Amino acid sequence: MIVSGTVLRSGEDHHDVRVIEAAGPWYAAMWHAIYEAAPDFVTELPGGDVWLDGLHAVRPEGQLHLGVHEGHMCSLTDRDRKAIGEAGAGLLEFGWTGSAAKIRAAAANSATLGVTEIVYTPAGPDIAGEIDAFAKAFRG
Secondary structure (H helix, E strand, O other): OEEOOOEOOOOOOOOOHHHHHHHHHHHHHHHHHHHHHOHHHHHHOOOHHHHHHHHHHHOOOOOHHHHHOOOOOOOOOHHHHHHHHHHHHHHHHOOOOEOHHHHHHHHHHHHHOOOOOOEEOOOOOOHHHHHHHHHHHHHO
């Protein structure tokens, strides 16, 4: 199973820059994927209208495809950050983002469903720190 997300530190929420930078790239990938499959549906997603407006602001028609996947699953563009701000707390519901206990419970639940391996895909400026926090959450 491939998972993304971040372990929230005490007092952190969807407003914190670290959380946005660590959990945001995979959240933004949702807009990227929906744009490829059904571009008219992007505006139905939380923050989607802001993201789509941002895409049109930086790329002309005929070149939109060049901007869709900027930073894909690794980093955020300014339009991604703005749209994530509009999406609000939804950022915390995407992927495995939450307390260490929540991450540990998600891993345990996955194991009961037969998952034997989990591939964690960290993002943000502190990859080593993200990996360390997830490993500690798994071990308890």
